[in-house]
Amino acid sequence: MLEVRGLVKHLGGKPVVNGVDLTCRAGEVIGLLGPNGAGKTTTLRMCYGFLRPEAGSIRIAGHDLATDGDRARRALGVCTQDDTFDTDFTVRGNLEQTARYYRPKIENLAARIDALLAQFGLEEYADQKPDRLSGGFKRRLMIARSVVHGPQVVFLDEPTTGLDPQARMAVWELVARLRAEGMAVVLTTHYMDEAERLSDRLVLLQDGKVRASGTTRVLLGDVVGEHVVILAHAAPEAGSAADWLRARGDPLTAVLSDWHVALDAAGLAAFVAAFPGLRYEVRPPNLDDLFLALEREGRR
Amino acid sequence: MSAVRRIFGPALAWQSRAVLARHLRVHLRNWHTAVIPPLAEPLVMLLAFGVGLGSQIGNLVWGGAPADYLPYLAPGILAYTVFMTAFFQSIFSAYMRMHYQKSWEGQLTTQVRLEHVVWAEMLWAATLATFYAVVVCLVLAGFGVAGVLQLHWTWLPLAIPLLFLAAVAFASVGLFFTAILPSMDHMGLPFFLVILPIGFTSSTYFPLPALPWLETLVLANPLHHLAEGLRWLLLRGTPTTHLAYAAALSAVMLLLLVPIDLRLLRKRVFGDA
Numbered sequence: 047m048l049e050v051r052g053l054v055k056h057l058g059g060k061p062v063v064n065g066v067d068l069t070c071r072a073g074e075v076i077g078l079l080g081p082n083g084a085g086k087t088t089t090l091r092m093c094y095g096f097l098r099p100e101a102g103s104i105r106i107a108g109h110d111l112a113t114d115g116d117r118a119r120r121a122l123g124v125c126t127q128d129d130t131f132d133t134d135f136t137v138r139g140n141l142e143q144t145a146r147y148y149r150p151k152i153e154n155l156a157a158r159i160d161a162l163l164a165q166f167g168l169e170e171y172a173d174q175k176p177d178r179l180s181g182g183f184k185r186r187l188m189i190a191r192s193v194v195h196g197p198q199v200v201f202l203d204e205p206t207t208g209l210d211p212q213a214r215m216a217v218w219e220l221v222a223r224l225r226a227e228g229m230a231v232v233l234t235t236h237y238m239d240e241a242e243r244l245s246d247r248l249v250l251l252q253d254g255k256v257r258a259s260g261t262t263r264v265l266l267g268d269v270v271g272e273h274v275v276i277l278a279h280a281a282p283e284a285g286s287a288a289d290w291l292r293a294r295g296d297p298l299t300a301v302l303s304d305w306h307v308a309l310d311a312a313g314l315a316a317f318v319a320a321f322p323g324l325r326y327e328v329r330p331p332n333l334d335d336l337f338l339a340l341e342r343e344g345r346r
Numbered sequence: 347m348s349a350v351r352r353i354f355g356p357a358l359a360w361q362s363r364a365v366l367a368r369h370l371r372v373h374l375r376n377w378h379t380a381v382i383p384p385l386a387e388p389l390v391m392l393l394a395f396g397v398g399l400g401s402q403i404g405n406l407v408w409g410g411a412p413a414d415y416l417p418y419l420a421p422g423i424l425a426y427t428v429f430m431t432a433f434f435q436s437i438f439s440a441y442m443r444m445h446y447q448k449s450w451e452g453q454l455t456t457q458v459r460l461e462h463v464v465w466a467e468m469l470w471a472a473t474l475a476t477f478y479a480v481v482v483c484l485v486l487a488g489f490g491v492a493g494v495l496q497l498h499w500t501w502l503p504l505a506i507p508l509l510f511l512a513a514v515a516f517a518s519v520g521l522f523f524t525a526i527l528p529s530m531d532h533m534g535l536p537f538f539l540v541i542l543p544i545g546f547t548s549s550t551y552f553p554l555p556a557l558p559w560l561e562t563l564v565l566a567n568p569l570h571h572l573a574e575g576l577r578w579l580l581l582r583g584t585p586t587t588h589l590a591y592a593a594a595l596s597a598v599m600l601l602l603l604v605p606i607d608l609r610l611l612r613k614r615v616f617g618d619a
Binding site (some may be wrong): 110116122129134147 | 359360361364365367368370371419447448449451452453454455456457616617618
């Protein structure tokens, strides 16, 4: 459905995206992750057709965005991070107006819009202006608008940023439905739980390149490690434990009053044996650890 | 030829028409309030300047013969209305849609591309400017019916296509400023530094003084040729080269400015040169 090969883009003379490959199949959700400045937004904006890649290709549902742009865009749905609905129209009017920007025209448009209003829980707001909706319903409208023409590939750029937990979960439900309908969904988010829950596969960008990709567990294991030990600064023997870890070459990250350190199974076993009386917490790595690990790599 | 097609081709694309229809749809919902300014402004100007000030001025010399001020003013108001409306729409309204409403970005996530959005803005500004000009024509006709204004009325409908072309060209200048203005706070600068000076040195409201440098400068001013061309047409019933100059200058402006506007707006909207 989505096939991106070797994207390259410089902005302001600096390489921002440098050879990114990306694929997303029908009925798959991929999470595009990376710290600020990793090249996520620039990659997405090239996929929308906002920016022209200097090298590489983007194929959407088999259509090359550069040479067959109209067909590629017909198969593409975009929900931007900012609300960009048309404030001169009602909720229903926004869906109708967006539909007018596509050819071939959408068949049975009125029925399609009624179905979307029902599916996205927007029926009772259909005749209201969108700027009067709550944040969660604005997002619903943005997502509904991005799929009004029945695209095959949908980009959702931070679809739940700024929403309360209930509204976030409602958006998660909608994303799950898009996947169930067979759409290829590319999602960016800063919420780690969201990326883990929604994505079948994660693609991690760093310095404009794909650093790693795979399922959440594989990606965390590859980049972070198998276990994360959390050690309070104030714990007895914490200082000597930290020195022991540093001497092994395990990087410690200070998080408030704790140190976090990622260890493999052998490292954890050695640590347990070396400090039998020390109190600490061990948990599986999460995406916060991933970002911290990347930041550490970037500093080196 | 391919360059001309590249510049003007998107104007005729279905995407441009879809965005243009959007602007029309929004405008028609408020047509009753939207029609008041174009109706009131020329009425006030013709009454205040044409009838009021004109009676103080008496006759002025134009085209080598005496002329009353009211008929002198009427074609000038027509040209000025098109000029100001096209500028205002393409600077203020387009900036609002681009920057605050973000409706451009919403359109650009569909099959609509930037060249369609830009052409739709220019065509909409020109459509509205031409509609306002038609309203001015009706006001002038009302003065004619009242017996206070005599013009060669049959030429009036024939001037409309030229007014539309000039309005598209003026809108391309407006979009240039839309592309480069850093913020809404700077919106007054093009009006006071560029638009008003052009507006008042274009033979719209009064004959230009016989200054050699000014006479040379206005040769490149399409508004001057539009106002003078309409004046010869409506006062004397004579088509002159002013009309051809106005059309040619408008075409040249479009050929030069549309690619520049697109390049600047691409950088502004997408951050890409």
